[in-house]
Amino acid sequence: xxxxxxxxxxxxxxxxxxxxxxxxxxxxxxxxxxxxxxxxxxxxxxxxxxxxxxxxxxxxxxxxxxxxxxxxxxxxxxxxxxxxxxxxxxxxxxxxxxxxxxxxxxxxxxxxxxxxxxxxxxxxxxxxxxxxxxxxxxxxxxxxxxxxxxxxxxxxxxxxxxxxxxxxxxxxxxxxxxxxxxxxxxxxxxxxxxxxxxxxxxxxxxxxxxx
Amino acid sequence: xxxxxxxxxxxxxxxxxxxxxxxxxxxxxxxxxxxxxxxxxxxxxxxxxxxxxxxxxxxxxxxxxxxxxxxxxxxxxxxxxxxxxxxxxxxxxxxxxxxxxxxxxxxxxxxxxxxxxxxxxxxxxxxxxxxxxxxxxxxxxxxxxxxxxxxxxxxxxxxxxxxxxxxxxxxxxxxxxxxxxxxxxxxxxx
Numbered sequence: 001x002x003x004x005x006x007x008x009x010x011x012x013x014x015x016x017x018x019x020x021x022x023x024x025x026x027x028x029x030x031x032x033x034x035x036x037x038x039x040x041x042x043x044x045x046x047x048x049x050x051x052x053x054x055x056x057x058x059x060x061x062x063x064x065x066x067x068x069x070x071x072x073x074x075x076x077x078x079x080x081x082x083x084x085x086x087x088x089x090x091x092x093x094x095x096x097x098x099x100x101x102x103x104x105x106x107x108x109x110x111x112x113x114x115x116x117x118x119x120x121x122x123x124x125x126x127x128x129x130x131x132x133x134x135x136x137x138x139x140x141x142x143x144x145x146x147x148x149x150x151x152x153x154x155x156x157x158x159x160x161x162x163x164x165x166x167x168x169x170x171x172x173x174x175x176x177x178x179x180x181x182x183x184x185x186x187x188x189x190x191x192x193x194x195x196x197x198x199x200x201x202x203x204x205x206x207x208x209x210x211x
Numbered sequence: 212x213x214x215x216x217x218x219x220x221x222x223x224x225x226x227x228x229x230x231x232x233x234x235x236x237x238x239x240x241x242x243x244x245x246x247x248x249x250x251x252x253x254x255x256x257x258x259x260x261x262x263x264x265x266x267x268x269x270x271x272x273x274x275x276x277x278x279x280x281x282x283x284x285x286x287x288x289x290x291x292x293x294x295x296x297x298x299x300x301x302x303x304x305x306x307x308x309x310x311x312x313x314x315x316x317x318x319x320x321x322x323x324x325x326x327x328x329x330x331x332x333x334x335x336x337x338x339x340x341x342x343x344x345x346x347x348x349x350x351x352x353x354x355x356x357x358x359x360x361x362x363x364x365x366x367x368x369x370x371x372x373x374x375x376x377x378x379x380x381x382x383x384x385x386x387x388x389x390x391x392x393x394x395x396x397x398x399x400x401x
Contacts, residue, residue: 018378018379026323026327073287073288085280099279107326108237108323109318170390171231176383177387179379179381179383179385179386182376186374186376
């Protein structure tokens with residue numbers, strides 16, 4: 001349990017959060033035109049990251065890093081193809097570009113950042129990949145909700161406001177929203193760090209007074 | 212002649228791979244730290260995507276597969292394999308260039324820009340020559356985008372950026388603004 005918490009906390013560090021936002025920029029921007037597309041893309045990303053990590057991490061026992069990476073990226077591409085085929089076949093996402101989004105995801109910075117390490121246990125690699133996938137989902141779904149609301153005045157296809165700002169549906173707007181998210185992460189991290197420093201300082205003062 | 216210019220304009224500006232199609236936008240920070248690196252990365256991308264498109268086109272034609280479906284699987288695998296091969300070749304033939312590219316090797320070999328360009332070029336259902344020309348021009352468009360960004364990035368020292376938007380937020384906000392310029396501010400209402 002302690003290890004699980006440790007992995008979750010390390011995934012919530014400023015560097016990891018920002019690299020997840022930057023690494024997933026292409027996928028996030030293209031897949032966040034509406035909440036439904038974001039949800040299904042996030043599910044595919046989550047499956048892609050965890051499955052590839054689970055299959056590739058144990059291979060360090062029998063092959064070198066290059067072999068592990070080859071298996072990892074091939075599996076990511078295979079999951080991407082399966083997701084694109086299923087989503088297109090069942091018409092789950094009304095988007096012509098889902099295949100392109102999935103192909104881009106398989107070679108994105110997000111996938112690259114989660115290549116299993118040689119000193120990493122399989123469970124650790126899988127858990128860390130799942131947390132990364134969940135972070136991507138959180139960012140993608142919230143950006144998608146904002147964009148759908150602003151562009152069409154709907155959420156999950158239901159009208160909630162009479163707003164129409166077509167530019168919100170453009171990829172450029174998605175990039176700017178991701179930039180705003182990254183800035184928010186920066187600000188929150190600065191505040192958290194300042195609060196921690198304040199707490200440490202107070203504890204030191206209390207210790208000095210006690211002495 | 213006018214058709215050629217139209218093709219060049221479309222691939223580099225109107226349908227720019229980075230700022231319009233969003234391929235490789237996640238690598239903007241990696242390759243744009245200086246104009247030299249942006250140019251080197253763009254040249255490498257042009258080489259890799261041209262070779263990858265030819266290989267993928269031949270493969271899809273030989274096995275008569277639907278490029279729109281199987282391209283999702285094949286484009287990343289082929290472009291990564293070609294990149295790794297190109298890096299090995301550069302290491303042997305041009306050690307000086309290899310040393311220059313070394314810090315960016317991982318980002319170069321697994322590059323969503325190459326995958327996006329390769330997938331798009333094969334998905335158009337056009338001939339081999341046209342696909343390769345399209346991929347090469349799109350890669351030059353990517354190089355242009357990295358160069359534009361590198362020049363802008365050079366002019367904004369980190370010390371002059373507000374703490375909240377220092378680093379990745381600035382990259383994304385600037386990329387968003389440039390992308391908006393490329394899309395001609397369409398969809399905007401004032």
